[in-house]
Amino acid sequence: MGVLVVQHARDEGPYVLGEALAAAGLRMRLCRVWAGDPVPENLSGTEALVVMGGPQSAHSDDGFPSRRAELALLRRALDAEVPVLGVCLGAQLLAVAAGGAARPGTGLQVGWGEVRLSPEAARDPLFAGTRERLRVLHWHGDTMDIPDGAVPLASCERYPVQAFRTGGAAWGLQFHLEVDETAVDAFATAFPHEAAAAPGLRRAAPGELAALAPHRDRVLARFAALVAERSERTAARAFFAPRADAWEARFAADGPRYAEAVARMDLRHGQTVLDLGCGSGRALPALRAQVGDDGTVLGMDVTTAMLKAAVREGRERQAGLLVADCSQLPLPEGAVDGIFSAGLLDHLPDPAAAVREWARVTGPGGILLLFHPSGRAERAARHGRPLSPDDPLGEPNLWPVLEAGGWRLDCYEDADEHFLARAVRI
Missing domain, CATH: 3.40.50.880 (Class I glutamine amidotransferase (GATase) domain)
Structure with a gap:
């Protein structure tokens, strides 16, 4: 940099x-x-x-x-x-x-x-x-x-x-x-x-x-x-902004897998859910379906260009879209019942601080679902690098960070076709 x-x-x-x-x-x-x-x-x-x-x-x-x-x-x-x-x-x-x-x-x-x-x-x-x-x-x-x-x-x-x-x-x-x-x-x-x-x-x-x-x-x-x-936010914006227009078309096939992951949150009608690093909003329709018309869905991303892509897909009808730093959320304590986040945590400069902040805005019993439509090993191989033992999404690294941040990990899946970790707000 x-x-x-x-x-x-x-x-x-x-x-x-x-x-x-x-x-x-x-x-x-x-x-x-x-x-x-x-x-x-x-x-x-x-x-x-x-x-x-x-x-x-x-x-x-x-x-x-x-x-x-x-x-x-x-x-x-x-x-x-x-x-x-x-x-x-x-x-x-x-x-x-x-x-x-x-x-x-x-x-x-x-x-x-x-x-x-x-x-x-x-x-x-x-x-x-x-x-x-x-x-x-x-x-x-x-x-x-x-x-x-x-x-x-x-x-x-x-x-x-x-x-x-x-x-x-x-x-x-x-x-x-x-x-x-x-x-x-x-x-x-x-x-x-x-x-x-x-x-x-x-x-x-x-x-x-x-x-x-x-x-x-x-x-x-x-x-x-x-x-x-603004350095970390700038890096994300510089990477994603020129890719935003083609993002939805490039990853259109991932839609059903996002819906399956959202279903694992077991949200109820009337609840409030937050999609952190929502990008073009592929999870937003499924989140809206889970909480119903009387629920609240918020999509947050640091890259304005990605939120504009979400608007082009009509996703502003399913969620409120906000430009925000996902490590410093503009929400009061206990404001949400669930957080969905795909491919974000391991790209943040301080994952431990982030999960503490996410716990702050989540009520007791709320759900955090970390997701990616491919597993860690598959992604590492695709990028031509070995799977690092220091990967923050590795189970031995993730669960103590979540526990110290106010979460209890109750499901961890790392397969070729997806990565999923589900935690409950203590």
Whole structure:
């Protein structure tokens, strides 16, 4: 796992942003398109996507051979809700990827200048608490139109779009918040003709940066913390989002086996049942049939794209669908009578903490059914690996975790054609 940083010019690196990511325990993976590095086709192993500035134009392929690949990667990040930070050129590319536009501006804007934060910035996860007026480093000649639904965060008179948020966790900054004195010197050395438009740029840098630093460091640290906190969810979303459209067709034959597994829960009409990691909702019709029209069925998944697939299958008629972290459930204690979960527990970072949380929301005597339409050995062989003795779904590992979490394992089946474990809330 790592933060993918797309760098367009040798001297336009992450600077202070890189320090913030490292302080949060995050590793950077540099894609130096200026040196010929190919832009990845997918977001596998990516905790966040950062797209830096550069001399290219976001509105044209001329002199910008990686533009289309970067836009495609940004769109994948937006679809999968992978955190994104775009800086200068990166912000313009983000605007285009999200449905807005980039275009030539009215002239070069280089040097230290003021931006005004919008009222929405006071509620933004990164900018909340930042003073209304900031002096920042400008270095651009192009501008952008933000997409519908995007939240404007900062502006100035000459170029009104200076910062915005779009989607679940994507930010674009037209100005360079990532800079320190080394960065300012590198910019001025790399682009001397542009730097000449801002006399005293280097001389003013120490004082300007001293005033900016507390706000710069807080915003960048918040982005890094958000990336770190969402890392596991991001991995799941990055994996499942591009597969969501084909998921139902690919596994359509598993429907009867899901129904057979649900029948083992022995639910009654009027009860409340939760499908954790519900995906496209293959178990939801059977769960609804068990609890009847007067019961409650909830399907939760961390990947919005999978829930949209469930809606396309009409499963919102059988259950309420929620985007939620399956290890931190938005439910009160004892709210459900049963939990169904297929292929989830062994992919969570802390299975023991998860089953404790699931016990918290389940009333005494409630049922937990863990299921997969193939056995552990068959899955291991399919993925070309041996069956690990440390597998959390192995019976010697699973029952003590369940018992410590408030469950009693009363059925365990691990055959070629399915895996099933049934536990009762103590």
